[in-house]
Amino acid sequence: MSAMAAGAAATDPMLPAVARVVGRRRETADVWTLEVAPPDGWAGFAPGQFNMLYLPGLGEVPISMSGDPAAPGPIRHTVRAVGAVSAALAALRPGAAVGLRGPYGSAWPVAEAAGADVVVMAGGLGLAPLRPALYRLRAERARYGRVALLYGTRSPADILFRRELERWRRQLDLEIEVTVDRAAGDWRGSVGVVTRLLPRIAFEPVSSVALVCGPEVMMRFAADALLDAGVPEPRIHLSMERNMRCAIGQCGHCQFGADFVCKDGPVMSYDRLRARLKIREL
Amino acid sequence: MTVETLERYILEHRFFEGLEPAFGSLIRGCARNVRFEAGQYLCREGEPADQLYLVRHGTVALEISAPGRGALTFQTVHEGEIVGVSWLVPPYRWTYDARAAELVRAIALDARCLRDKAERDHDLGYELMKRFVPVLVERLHATRLQLLDLYAPPA
Numbered sequence: 001m002s003a004m005a006a007g008a009a010a011t012d013p014m015l016p017a018v019a020r021v022v023g024r025r026r027e028t029a030d031v032w033t034l035e036v037a038p039p040d041g042w043a044g045f046a047p048g049q050f051n052m053l054y055l056p057g058l059g060e061v062p063i064s065m066s067g068d069p070a071a072p073g074p075i076r077h078t079v080r081a082v083g084a085v086s087a088a089l090a091a092l093r094p095g096a097a098v099g100l101r102g103p104y105g106s107a108w109p110v111a112e113a114a115g116a117d118v119v120v121m122a123g124g125l126g127l128a129p130l131r132p133a134l135y136r137l138r139a140e141r142a143r144y145g146r147v148a149l150l151y152g153t154r155s156p157a158d159i160l161f162r163r164e165l166e167r168w169r170r171q172l173d174l175e176i177e178v179t180v181d182r183a184a185g186d187w188r189g190s191v192g193v194v195t196r197l198l199p200r201i202a203f204e205p206v207s208s209v210a211l212v213c214g215p216e217v218m219m220r221f222a223a224d225a226l227l228d229a230g231v232p233e234p235r236i237h238l239s240m241e242r243n244m245r246c247a248i249g250q251c252g253h254c255q256f257g258a259d260f261v262c263k264d265g266p267v268m269s270y271d272r273l274r275a276r277l278k279i280r281e282l
Numbered sequence: 283m284t285v286e287t288l289e290r291y292i293l294e295h296r297f298f299e300g301l302e303p304a305f306g307s308l309i310r311g312c313a314r315n316v317r318f319e320a321g322q323y324l325c326r327e328g329e330p331a332d333q334l335y336l337v338r339h340g341t342v343a344l345e346i347s348a349p350g351r352g353a354l355t356f357q358t359v360h361e362g363e364i365v366g367v368s369w370l371v372p373p374y375r376w377t378y379d380a381r382a383a384e385l386v387r388a389i390a391l392d393a394r395c396l397r398d399k400a401e402r403d404h405d406l407g408y409e410l411m412k413r414f415v416p417v418l419v420e421r422l423h424a425t426r427l428q429l430l431d432l433y434a435p436p437a
Contacts, residue, residue, distance in 0.1 A: 030435060080435060082436055124433030125433075154431070154433040154434060158433065181428045182354060182428070183354070183355045184355065185352070188383060188384075190360070191344075191358045192357045192358060192428075193428065200360065214433075215433065217427070217430065217432055218427070
């Protein structure tokens with residue numbers, strides 16, 4: 001681990017701190033949540049932010065935090081094993097070392113949503129970056145109006161954090177609607193696209209705040225559905241994904257129009273994104 | 283159920299929201315109240331599409347069965363939505379199974395009756411088209427997104 005600093009106090013922002021994996025939990029067939037001990041100097045994170053996780057010889061990838069930002073203990077990252085780096089990360093066992101930079105990026109406007117209804121729309125793995133926001137909304141539940149989570153995913157077997165969602169639903173903290181693209185067998189829930197869930201929840205659109213994360217196509221249509229329902233553009237927030245490398249707005253790989261997603265995002269309001277989302281070359 | 287109650291259910295159903303009461307009376311003449319226990323089928327693929335349903339309560343699973351894969355649900359329909367657009371276009375045949383996933387209460391509309399009335403009264407026909415075409419477009423759009431398999435791991 002010579003390429004990693006001994007602690008997060010290192011001044012070079014490109015130099016990862018060494019962190020130790022302390023736990024690992026399987027979420028679905030190809031998705032794992034890693035628990036990493038906070039490195040020296042770790043000062044916490046805000047919901048929606050991400051870390052750069054580094055494995056020597058393999059590379060570095062941006063992964064959002066998926067745990068409760070207010071909880072002491074390990075930092076949680078939920079990873080889908082799809083590429084060389086993410087598959088190796090997902091396979092790490094307790095005791096293994098991982099390079100960690102960050103946290104980076106903008107946050108979900110959780111505090112700013114106080115007093116409003118909050119609609120959280122997640123697609124697939126997009127639930128992971130939204131989970132820290134859901135923890136905060138639940139922790140200060142009385143500060144918000146109605147809070148609803150609308151979650152769409154591929155199949156019942158792909159539902160992330162299923163037990164936790166079931167527990168939250170039982171506790172009546174949140175209105176939770178889950179839909180899948182296809183189902184067979186004993187699935188008793190909804191089947192169809194996530195936007196079809198919107199008419200089923202009660203909320204006051206004009207003053208609501210919407211937090212949306214998922215594949216970009218899903219987010220575009222989710223934003224359209226929210227606009228059609230009457231949610232104003234500045235109150236719709238999307239978490240963008242681009243090819244993030246340096247995570248500090250230096251390399252330009254994640255440039256999206258006039259912004260760098262790593263530094264100015266990933267969470268951005270729809271009024272800022274609208275025109276750019278329609279430019280295919282971006 | 284009285285005729286008045288049936289008409290009220292039709293006019294209060296989200297699908298017919300804002301419908302002129304006169305049209306409600308015309309539609310009511312084709313309507314009856316129905317109930318399906320969990321597991322019962324509202325329609326089966328290949329059968330004549332001689333009914334459509336306004337779902338008042340419960341969930342209906344729209345399914346296609348494939349050899350070796352069993353019944354695959356591609357959409358669920360809930361309170362305030364409708365089951366059935368095949369009655370609009372020849373050959374008026376169901377292209378999927380619709381199964382009550384739980385107790386379902388609905389208003390069944392006789393398709394031939396409705397088609398005949400729409401043929402005689404084009405204002406009614408246009409009103410019906412304005413309501414059914416968005417359902418078709420929405421389902422086509424949803425199908426497109428499902429075909430994209432957006433949540434699949436990147437290739």
